Amino acid sequence: MAGEASSGTFLQGLERGLAVIRAFSAQAPSLTLSEVARDVGLTPATARRILLTLEQLGYVRTDGRQFSLTPRVLALGWAYLSSLDLGELAGPYMEELSAATRESCSIATLDLPDIVYVARVPTSRIMTVALGVGARLPAYPTSMGRVLLAGLSSSELDVYLANMQTEQLTPRTVTSASLLRAAVDQARADGYALVDQELELGLRSLAAPIYNSRGRVVAALNVSAHASRSTPESLCEEVLPHVLCAADHITTALKHRGHL
Amino acid sequence: MAGEASSGTFLQGLERGLAVIRAFSAQAPSLTLSEVARDVGLTPATARRILLTLEQLGYVRTDGRQFSLTPRVLALGWAYLSSLDLGELAGPYMEELSAATRESCSIATLDLPDIVYVARVPTSRIMTVALGVGARLPAYPTSMGRVLLAGLSSSELDVYLANMQTEQLTPRTVTSASLLRAAVDQARADGYALVDQELELGLRSLAAPIYNSRGRVVAALNVSAHASRSTPESLCEEVLPHVLCAADHITTALKHRGHL
Numbered sequence: 201m202a203g204e205a206s207s208g209t210f211l212q213g214l215e216r217g218l219a220v221i222r223a224f225s226a227q228a229p230s231l232t233l234s235e236v237a238r239d240v241g242l243t244p245a246t247a248r249r250i251l252l253t254l255e256q257l258g259y260v261r262t263d264g265r266q267f268s269l270t271p272r273v274l275a276l277g278w279a280y281l282s283s284l285d286l287g288e289l290a291g292p293y294m295e296e297l298s299a300a301t302r303e304s305c306s307i308a309t310l311d312l313p314d315i316v317y318v319a320r321v322p323t324s325r326i327m328t329v330a331l332g333v334g335a336r337l338p339a340y341p342t343s344m345g346r347v348l349l350a351g352l353s354s355s356e357l358d359v360y361l362a363n364m365q366t367e368q369l370t371p372r373t374v375t376s377a378s379l380l381r382a383a384v385d386q387a388r389a390d391g392y393a394l395v396d397q398e399l400e401l402g403l404r405s406l407a408a409p410i411y412n413s414r415g416r417v418v419a420a421l422n423v424s425a426h427a428s429r430s431t432p433e434s435l436c437e438e439v440l441p442h443v444l445c446a447a448d449h450i451t452t453a454l455k456h457r458g459h460l
Numbered sequence: 461m462a463g464e465a466s467s468g469t470f471l472q473g474l475e476r477g478l479a480v481i482r483a484f485s486a487q488a489p490s491l492t493l494s495e496v497a498r499d500v501g502l503t504p505a506t507a508r509r510i511l512l513t514l515e516q517l518g519y520v521r522t523d524g525r526q527f528s529l530t531p532r533v534l535a536l537g538w539a540y541l542s543s544l545d546l547g548e549l550a551g552p553y554m555e556e557l558s559a560a561t562r563e564s565c566s567i568a569t570l571d572l573p574d575i576v577y578v579a580r581v582p583t584s585r586i587m588t589v590a591l592g593v594g595a596r597l598p599a600y601p602t603s604m605g606r607v608l609l610a611g612l613s614s615s616e617l618d619v620y621l622a623n624m625q626t627e628q629l630t631p632r633t634v635t636s637a638s639l640l641r642a643a644v645d646q647a648r649a650d651g652y653a654l655v656d657q658e659l660e661l662g663l664r665s666l667a668a669p670i671y672n673s674r675g676r677v678v679a680a681l682n683v684s685a686h687a688s689r690s691t692p693e694s695l696c697e698e699v700l701p702h703v704l705c706a707a708d709h710i711t712t713a714l715k716h717r718g719h720l
Contacts (some may be wrong), residue, residue: 211473214474277536278596283529
C-alpha cells in the first residue's frame with residue numbers, strides 16, 4: 201500500500217480520476233487543466249496529478265495546454281459490454297425481431313435514474329449514433345424504463361419515485377409519481393409496457409423484460425416506431441407478440457449461458 | 461489533498477482502479493475479490509478497497525462474493541466516443557461508401573498494440589457485435605493497423621516494431637519486424653493499405669488514413685470483403701477509389717469542424 205493513503209477504505213483518487221474522465225464530452229472534447237479543475241471541483245494541483253496520471257496510463261493526451269481522451273478509454277466501457285455479453289447473445293433474436301416488425305429494436309439496462317443502451321439494431325442503414333450503445337435516456341418516459349422499473353424491489357421503486365426529476369417532454373409525458381407508479385404496476389402485471397409519445401412526439405415504443413436465471417429483470421427489449429406508421433392498437437396486435445417472443449428467447453438463451 | 465498521498469505525482473489508486481475495471485470480460489463477467497487481486501496483481505486488501513470504492517460509486521455491484529460491472533461503466537468509455545464525435549461526423553460518408561461497395565466499412569483508431577473500432581456500418585443487417593464499437597484487433601495484421609502505423613513518428617514505429625508480439629494467424633500473416641516495416645512504408649507511400657487474409661483466411665481489407673487539421677493521421681477507414689467476392693485486383697480497381705474518396709471527405713469534414 202506504499203504511497204496510497206485515503207480516508208477509510210474509500211479511494212478518493214480513484215473517484216476523482218473517474219470524474220475527470222466523465223468531464224469530457226461532445227460539448228467539451230478537450231479541456232485545459234483549469235477547466236477540468238473547475239468542472240470536477242478540484243484544486244488545480246489535484247487536477248494536474250490526475251491528468252498526468254491518466255496521460256501516463258495512455259487514457260489522456262495533451263498538447264501541453266489542452267487535454268483530451270484517447271481510444272484507450274473505450275477499453276473501460278468495453279469491459280462492461282463484453283462482460284454483459286448480451287449484444288452477441290441477443291443479436292440474432294434482435295435481427296429477427298427487427299426484420300419481422302420492420303422497426304428498429306434495442307436492449308437497455310437500468311442505471312438509475314437512466315436507462316443505458318447496450319445493443320441496438322436500427323431499421324434503416326442510417327447510423328443513429330446518437331442512440332448507439334452507451335446512450336442514456338431518463339427511465340420514466342420510456343417503455344424500456346417502465347419494464348425495468350417494474351423489476352425493482354418495492355423499496356427501490358419507492359426511492360426512485362421519491363427522488364425522480366421529471367420534465368414535461370411532450371404534452372403526454374407522465375410526470376407525477378402516483379401516475380408513474382400506476383404505469384409501472386401495469387407494466388409488471390402485463391409483462392410489457394407501451395409508451396405513446398411521452399419521450400418525443402411521433403415516437404411510440406413497446407418493451408418487454410429480459411430475465412436472468414434467478415428471475416430478476418436484467419434488461420429490456422424494445423421496438424420503437426414512428427407514430428405515423430402505427431397506432432397503439434396496431435403495435436399491440438402486430439408488434440407485441442414478436443417482442444414478447446424475442447424477449448422470451450433471449451431470457452432462455454441467458455439461462456442456458458448461466459451467468460448474469 | 462486530504463487523505464490522498466502517492467509517490468510523486470502519480471496516483472496509484474487510479475491506475476489500479478482502472479486495471480480492476482479492465483479485469484472483467486466476456487470470459488470473466490464476474491470475479492471474486494481474490495480473483496481480482498490475482499488478475500491485477502494486488503494484495504487482497506488493496507483489491508478490496510478498490511472494489512468497495514467502485515461499488516460505492518456505482519460502477520461495480522456485488523452479491524457479497526462475486527463482483528461484476530454495472531452499466532455506469534459505459535459512462536466512462538462512451539464519453540470518449542461522444543467527444544471524438546467521429547462516428548457521427550463520418551456516418552453519412554460511411555453509409556455512402558458501404559452502399560457503393562456493398563461491403564461493410566469501419567473506422568478505427570490506434571491504441572498500441574491494438575486498433576480500436578470507433579464506428580462501423582455492417583453490410584447486411586446481421587449485427588456483428590463482436591466487431592462493434594470498442595472492439596480491438598492487433599494492429600499488425602489489419603489494413604487499418606497498417607495505415608495507422610504509417611502515421612506514427614519513426615521513433616514510435618521503432619518502439620512498436622521492437623516490442624510487438626505477433627502470431628502466425630494465417631499462413632499469410634506477416635510477422636517479421638522488417639517485412640512489417642516494409643509494408644507500413646509501402647502504406648505510407650501509397651496512401652492506403654491492402655491486407656490479404658493475414659488476419660483471417662477469406663478476409664481481405666483495404667484502408668485509408670483520415671487526417672486531422674494538422675495533417676496527423678487520427679483514424680483509418682476501411683472496407684472489408686470476403687475473399688470469395690473479391691480479388692486484390694478488383695478491390696484496388698473498384699473499391700479503392702471509393703475508400704480514398706470517403707476518407708478524403710471525412711478528413712475535410714474534420715478540418716471544418718476544427719477540433720481533434
